[in-house]
Amino acid sequence: MKQLNVIILAAFLLGLTACNEDKIFEKEQYKNVFALVSDDDYNVFSVVHNLGEAESIGYVAASCGGTNTTTQEIRITMEENDSLFNLYNKGNYDTDIDKYANLLPADKYTIDDYNFTIPAGERSGRMKLRVRPEGLSPDSVYFVSLRVANYSAYEVNPDKDDILYRVLIKNKYATQEYATNYDLRGSKNGIQTQGVKQMHPISANKVRIMAGTETFQADTTVINKFGLILEIDATNHVHISSYKNITVQQIDGDAEYPNIFLIEDDGYKTHKTFLLRYSYKDGNTTHQMKEELRLEFKE
Known part of the structure; x- marks a missing residue:
C-alpha cells in the first residue's frame, strides 16, 4: 500500500512540475521583448550613404517580439556610448591599433532626437540620423556607437540593447558596401x-583606382604609392591625377581611349565604362597605359 501511495505522490509531483513548466513556457512565449535591429555578434548595422547627397538619411530601428502585440507604447531613449565600439576594436584587432575602426566625426552626423517610440500594437519604431558623408575615406570603418539608456515599458533584450551604426559610402561609379x-x-x-580593377568611391564625382596592372591591397603604403584619382566632370570627361605619391600624366587625343566615362547598352546588357589613356612612373620606369574598365549593372 505504501508503495502505491509513493507512486501516486510521484505522479502528482511530476504532473505539477510539468504544469508549472508549461505555464513558464507560455509566459515566456507571450512575453514582449524589444531589441535594436543589427546584423552580427558585435551588433553592427550597416547603412550605405550616397556621396552625391550633401546629407543622407539613415535609421536605427527597434523591433518588439512576443506572441501578442503590445498594449502600451514603448518610449525608448538612446545615448551615445563607446563601450561596444571599444569592445569591437579590442575583440577584432587587439593591439593592432592601425586597424581600429573610427568613431564617425561629430561634424559628419546629427541626431535631432534621441527618443523614439514603438507605438502600442505595433512591432517596430526607429530613430533618424542625418549623415554628411563627403570626406569620409573608403579605407576606414566608421561607427556611431549607441545604446538604450531608458525605456518605458516591457523588456529590452540585454544582448541587443546597443548598436554600432556603420556608415558606408557610395557614388554613381563605386560602393564601399x-x-x-x-x-x-x-x-x-x-x-x-586584361584583368580586374577595384574601384573605390572618394566623393560624389571622384573614384580611386590603382595605376596600370597594380593589384589593390588594403595597405596605406601601397595605396599611396600607386593610387590614381579619376574625376568625372559634367560632360563625362575624366581627369586623371595622383591620389598621393605617384607621378601620372594624362594623355588626351587618343580616339580609342579618349578619357571619358559612358554608359553602354547593347540591348542585352548595360555597362558602366571608362576609357583611359595615361602614363605613370614606378621608380625610374615610365609605363604607358591604355585601358577600358567595364562594369555590368542593372538600372
Missing part, C-alpha cells in the same frame, strides 16, 4: 593586358 570590380582590358607598354 562590397568590392566594386571593373573588368580591365587594354595594353601596358604596347602589350595586351
Whole structure:
C-alpha cells in the first residue's frame, strides 16, 4: 500500500512540475521583448550613404517580439556610448591599433532626437540620423556607437540593447558596401593586358583606382604609392591625377581611349565604362597605359 501511495505522490509531483513548466513556457512565449535591429555578434548595422547627397538619411530601428502585440507604447531613449565600439576594436584587432575602426566625426552626423517610440500594437519604431558623408575615406570603418539608456515599458533584450551604426559610402561609379570590380582590358607598354580593377568611391564625382596592372591591397603604403584619382566632370570627361605619391600624366587625343566615362547598352546588357589613356612612373620606369574598365549593372 505504501508503495502505491509513493507512486501516486510521484505522479502528482511530476504532473505539477510539468504544469508549472508549461505555464513558464507560455509566459515566456507571450512575453514582449524589444531589441535594436543589427546584423552580427558585435551588433553592427550597416547603412550605405550616397556621396552625391550633401546629407543622407539613415535609421536605427527597434523591433518588439512576443506572441501578442503590445498594449502600451514603448518610449525608448538612446545615448551615445563607446563601450561596444571599444569592445569591437579590442575583440577584432587587439593591439593592432592601425586597424581600429573610427568613431564617425561629430561634424559628419546629427541626431535631432534621441527618443523614439514603438507605438502600442505595433512591432517596430526607429530613430533618424542625418549623415554628411563627403570626406569620409573608403579605407576606414566608421561607427556611431549607441545604446538604450531608458525605456518605458516591457523588456529590452540585454544582448541587443546597443548598436554600432556603420556608415558606408557610395557614388554613381563605386560602393564601399562590397568590392566594386571593373573588368580591365587594354595594353601596358604596347602589350595586351586584361584583368580586374577595384574601384573605390572618394566623393560624389571622384573614384580611386590603382595605376596600370597594380593589384589593390588594403595597405596605406601601397595605396599611396600607386593610387590614381579619376574625376568625372559634367560632360563625362575624366581627369586623371595622383591620389598621393605617384607621378601620372594624362594623355588626351587618343580616339580609342579618349578619357571619358559612358554608359553602354547593347540591348542585352548595360555597362558602366571608362576609357583611359595615361602614363605613370614606378621608380625610374615610365609605363604607358591604355585601358577600358567595364562594369555590368542593372538600372
